[in-house]
Amino acid sequence: MSANQSVNTIIHARWVIPVVPKNCVLENHSVVISGQQIIEILPSDEVTAKYTAKEEYSLENHALLPGLINAHGHSAMTLFRGLADDLPLMEWLNDHIWPAEDKWVDEAFVADGTLLAIAEMIRSGTTCYSDMYFFPNISAKVAVDHKIRTQICFPVIDFPTAWANNAEEYIHKGLELFDQYKNCDYVSVAFGPHAPYTVSDEPLKQVAMLSEQLNAQVQIHLHETEFEVQESIDKFGVRPLQRLADLGLLSPALQCVHMTQINDQDLELLARNGVHVIHCPESNLKLASGFSPVDKMLKAGINVSLGTDGAASNNDLDMLGEIKTAALIAKAVSGNASAVNAHEAIEMATINGAKAMGLEEKIGSLEKGKWADIIAIDLGFLDCQPVYDAPSHIVYATNSHQVTHSWIGGSIHMKDRQLTMIDTLHLSERVHNWAEKIKASDSENKG
Numbered sequence: 552m553s554a555n556q557s558v559n560t561i562i563h564a565r566w567v568i569p570v571v572p573k574n575c576v577l578e579n580h581s582v583v584i585s586g587q588q589i590i591e592i593l594p595s596d597e598v599t600a601k602y603t604a605k606e607e608y609s610l611e612n613h614a615l616l617p618g619l620i621n622a623h624g625h626s627a628m629t630l631f632r633g634l635a636d637d638l639p640l641m642e643w644l645n646d647h648i649w650p651a652e653d654k655w656v657d658e659a660f661v662a663d664g665t666l667l668a669i670a671e672m673i674r675s676g677t678t679c680y681s682d683m684y685f686f687p688n689i690s691a692k693v694a695v696d697h698k699i700r701t702q703i704c705f706p707v708i709d710f711p712t713a714w715a716n717n718a719e720e721y722i723h724k725g726l727e728l729f730d731q732y733k734n735c736d737y738v739s740v741a742f743g744p745h746a747p748y749t750v751s752d753e754p755l756k757q758v759a760m761l762s763e764q765l766n767a768q769v770q771i772h773l774h775e776t777e778f779e780v781q782e783s784i785d786k787f788g789v790r791p792l793q794r795l796a797d798l799g800l801l802s803p804a805l806q807c808v809h810m811t812q813i814n815d816q817d818l819e820l821l822a823r824n825g826v827h828v829i830h831c832p833e834s835n836l837k838l839a840s841g842f843s844p845v846d847k848m849l850k851a852g853i854n855v856s857l858g859t860d861g862a863a864s865n866n867d868l869d870m871l872g873e874i875k876t877a878a879l880i881a882k883a884v885s886g887n888a889s890a891v892n893a894h895e896a897i898e899m900a901t902i903n904g905a906k907a908m909g910l911e912e913k914i915g916s917l918e919k920g921k922w923a924d925i926i927a928i929d930l931g932f933l934d935c936q937p938v939y940d941a942p943s944h945i946v947y948a949t950n951s952h953q954v955t956h957s958w959i960g961g962s963i964h965m966k967d968r969q970l971t972m973i974d975t976l977h978l979s980e981r982v983h984n985w986a987e988k989i990k991a992s993d994s995e996n997k998g
């Protein structure tokens with residue numbers, strides 16, 4: 552009698568969509584997890600001969616996917632969800648968001664807002680997210696305490712906020728954070744210069760130099776609107792992307808968020824320098840910022856990943872919704888119904904996000920040796936019948952409430968839709984308290 556190998560967890564599923572290799576759907580397969588890693592994916596009827604697990608899940612109507620990667624957001628802004636809607640970007644920022652941030656953002660706000668974001672993201676299938684917000688030291692701690700993966704982009708901005716007074720202080724505090732988390736499995740610290748119109752040349756040059764020295768990623772909002780591009784031409788004589796190129800920032804470490812305005816020269820600069828683009832279609836739609844030519848960028852070999860942006864401009868952090876929007880809008884923008892097919896849309900929300908963050912050896916696909924960051928989506932509902940093609944349903948016919956299970960590094964974070972690491976009752980009370988305070992002051996302002 553041959554001895555079975557004892558492992559932590561085995562998940563049996565109707566479908567496994569590993570993302571790598573491309574366009575692959577495995578039927579009736581099982582994922583075997585030992586420690587934090589996937590050690591094998593094999594046909595379910597071969598599992599018992601090889602392995603014995605402490606915990607076993609039989610998900611008969613479910614598809615397993617790598618956990619979704621939300622490559623751009625401002626987590627704590629969940630507490631401003633629905634506070635100011637139906638406004639263009641600059642009016643929304645100048646008259647609503649920045650004044651509200653001035654008044655409310657402190658350590659407690661960031662801790663509670665970040666946890667609310669994490670709860671929402673796990674419930675909708677995200678297992679790794681990027682965050683750019685004030686008090687990144689607090690948001691990093693909340694992520695580690697709740698064992699979710701995050702890229703923390705510490706802000707760099709010319710003007711003072713509650714976290715720092717000037718660009719020099721932002722960078723100094725950010726470097727301390729980088730040091731603190733350089734060996735952490737959950738947190739990668741990146742530079743987060745806010746945008747070309749809020750950061751001047753000197754700090755941008757410093758970011759370029761330091762990120763290269765430290766081998767750290769850089770994330771920036773770029774070419775979000777036509778107005779931004781025109782303002783840069785008026786002020787600096789060049790488009791923002793060219794200005795960043797002149798300052799030495801273009802490299803495979805750079806993640807450009809939005810890129811709704813792209814001419815041929817921009818396309819060439821992005822492709823030649825291996826720059827990553829992070830597409831946030833719902834935020835672009837809501838703020839009427841423009842349409843990113845995703846199909847064109849993918850065909851030029853540019854890595855395009857997906858983000859929700861903050862909950863104040865989306866207004867949710869639902870990556871399954873974002874995947875569907877991205878797939879649909881790419882067809883409308885390119886005039887080509889074959890643009891961004893279901894598999895490509897799923898890649899944008901998984902492996903492409905991992906590449907942008909420099910984590911493609913660890914996450915973004917279900918492969919032997921990778922961290923076991925996995926989600927299960929139930930396709931057994933009547934509104935998903937029949938199932939000819941599971942990836943098609945995931946992109947075009949499911950919603951986030953069908954995500955039933957989530958594992959990060961092999962640890963279960965959601966089981967049958969119940970969060971296992973977050974006290975949701977306590978969280979709801981704290982969010983309610985914030986809302987009461989913010990609402991009272993908002994109506995006072997309106998007199």
Ligand SMILES: [Zn+2]
Nearest residue numbers: 624772860861
């Ligand atoms: Zn943003």
